[in-house]
Amino acid sequence: MRSAGRSIGSGLTDMSRVAVVVALEREVRPLVKHWRKSEREHDGRRFRFFENHEVVLVCGGIGIDAARRAAEAVIVLYSPGVVYSAGYAGALDPRLKVGEVIRPERVVNAGDGSSVQIAGGDGVLVSYPALATPAQKAKLHESYQARAVDMEAAAVARAAEVRGVGFSALKVISDEFDFEFPPTDRFVDAEGRFRERSFAWFAAVRPWLWLPVMRLASNSGRASRVLCDEIRKLEGQGIASDLARN
Numbered sequence: 001m002r003s004a005g006r007s008i009g010s011g012l013t014d015m016s017r018v019a020v021v022v023a024l025e026r027e028v029r030p031l032v033k034h035w036r037k038s039e040r041e042h043d044g045r046r047f048r049f050f051e052n053h054e055v056v057l058v059c060g061g062i063g064i065d066a067a068r069r070a071a072e073a074v075i076v077l078y079s080p081g082v083v084y085s086a087g088y089a090g091a092l093d094p095r096l097k098v099g100e101v102i103r104p105e106r107v108v109n110a111g112d113g114s115s116v117q118i119a120g121g122d123g124v125l126v127s128y129p130a131l132a133t134p135a136q137k138a139k140l141h142e143s144y145q146a147r148a149v150d151m152e153a154a155a156v157a158r159a160a161e162v163r164g165v166g167f168s169a170l171k172v173i174s175d176e177f178d179f180e181f182p183p184t185d186r187f188v189d190a191e192g193r194f195r196e197r198s199f200a201w202f203a204a205v206r207p208w209l210w211l212p213v214m215r216l217a218s219n220s221g222r223a224s225r226v227l228c229d230e231i232r233k234l235e236g237q238g239i240a241s242d243l244a245r246n
Contacts, residue, residue, distance in 0.1 A: 018234050019080035020057040020170075021071050021156050022087040022227075026196075026220075031228035032057060042073035049074070053235050056080065060152070061193055064111075064129060067152035071159035082166035085156035086231060088223055089125065089148040089171035090132055090179070092141040098219045099226045102148045102171040109154035110140065116157045118168050123147040125169055127154035131181050148173065170230055174223035175216070182212045 022028055025048075032050040035057070039048050047070060050057040056078050060070020071083055089102055096102075105121030108114070110128045124146040132140060132149050140149055153169045160167035175181065184199060203209045 017078060017080040018055050019071075019074040019078055019083040020055060020086050020231060020234070021067060021074065021083060021152070022057065022059050023062045023067070023152055024087075025059045027087050027224055028057065028059070028228055028231065030224065031231055040073075040077055042076055043069070045069060045073070047073045049078075055231070055234050057231070061191055063151055064127070064155040066191060067155040068159050071156040072163070075159060075163045075165055080165060082168060083156060083160045084168050084170050084234070085150075085153035086170040086227065087150065087152065087172070088174035088220070088227075089150040090137060090175045091147075091173050091177045092126070092137050092149055093147045094177040096147065096173050096176065098173050098176060099222050100173045101226060101230055102169075102173065104147070104153075104169050104171070107153045107157050107169055108144050108146065109158075110144070111154075114154075116154075116161070116167065121169070125150060125153055125171060127151060131185060134178050134180065137177055170227075172223045172227045172230070174219050176219075179215070179219070180212060182209045182216065 025032070035050040035052040037048065037050055039046050047058050047060070056074060058070045058074045060066045067085065074080065075083060102123065102125060103121045104123050104125035105118055106124045107116050107118065108124060108126045110126050124144055126140050126144045126146040126149050128136070128140060128149050128151065130151070137149065140146055148171060150171055153171070157167045182203065203213050
């Protein structure tokens with residue numbers, strides 16, 4: 001993504017395998033619980049992969065570095081024709097509601113302003129290195145005319161570009177424009193893993209966090225169900241149409 005607006009949605013190989021990179025297993029747990037599981041090593045780290053037909057999915061962790069490492073691993077180990085960055089996103093457009101699907105035509109890296117075009121998409125997704133507050137969402141919306149924000153898509157796009165693999169993004173809104181996150185950042189470790197048990201103990205003794213945490217859990221559950229349904233569409237005929245569109 002060295003130049004703004006560069007397209008990497010073309011030049012796919014003739015391989016039909018689709019790779020999907022998500023941050024956390026809980027985002028896709030209802031989908032992958034019956035998929036074939038394996039653990040493989042790449043660049044000194046072990047990754048858990050889930051496979052079903054021609055789709056392989058890896059849960060890389062939260063954040064840019066974790067997403068990049070997972071994307072590189074699945075590309076090197078499985079040689080897919082296209083790699084998707086999939087998962088949760090925050091709404092920058094106040095009209096977007098929890099559960100709405102985002103398939104962007106452009107992914108922008110807020111860190112350096114570079115971007116990648118995706119054939120057949122709609123709107124802009126911006127990757128930002130932290131959970132965005134409503135004030136930050138307003139600034140991102142104004143700066144990039146973006147519909148939604150995530151933390152990982154730009155890193156996955158970069159990994160795909162370096163390896164000459166097609167890229168796309170599939171996001172589901174999990175937090176609306178005005179949602180104030182409870183303080184979860186401190187519970188993400190250096191590998192991008194979310195320490196759920198530690199956060200649960202933290203929130204349990206702070207009653208003022210109970211309502212936002214319950215709202216977050218409800219929103220996440222709804223977003224996960226939609227995300228799982230969308231990833232299922234990548235199988236069978238869905239794979240062929242996605243490859244053709246790119």
